[in-house]
Amino acid sequence: MARKAVVQHTPTPYELLALRIQKQLLTPRAQLERRSVISRMPDEPEEAWLQLLDELGQEDSVTLSRLQDGTVEVSWPHPGTDW
Template sequence: MSKHAASAAELPGAYERLGIRIQKIINSPTAQKSRAALIFRLPDEQEDDWNQLLEEIAENDNVTLAYRDDGGVQIFWTVPKED
């Protein structure tokens, strides 16, 4: 494998970049404290990628998505108590 091909393979794709961006928002101290995050799709992000990510987030237990009129999605979650 050439040096160019190796570096190209390491770059995250559009979906991965979207996931990283949303993960940073969700993991921010403010979001973690309130157990909520407000996210928006950026103009350069594909709608299919956005919808796939929202579906994957919604599959998690204790997570609720609220779709807003302004296009944003509010994510709420609860942390289950340990036994």
């Protein structure tokens, strides 16, 4: 019986960034407040950061507010509410 090869996927810098931000947005506090302030870490590529902001900005229910210190506030409505 032949064994199947296991292919390891090395996450891209964008995938690592997106996973970090997703975890931050899913924290109990962020979910309760329906907002979170996100920032790019020094070791994360700027192009990955810009791609993430672009994708978040395309979501109808998400509002991005760029703050003076370079961070970004992400906010979203409670389910069932209109903006």
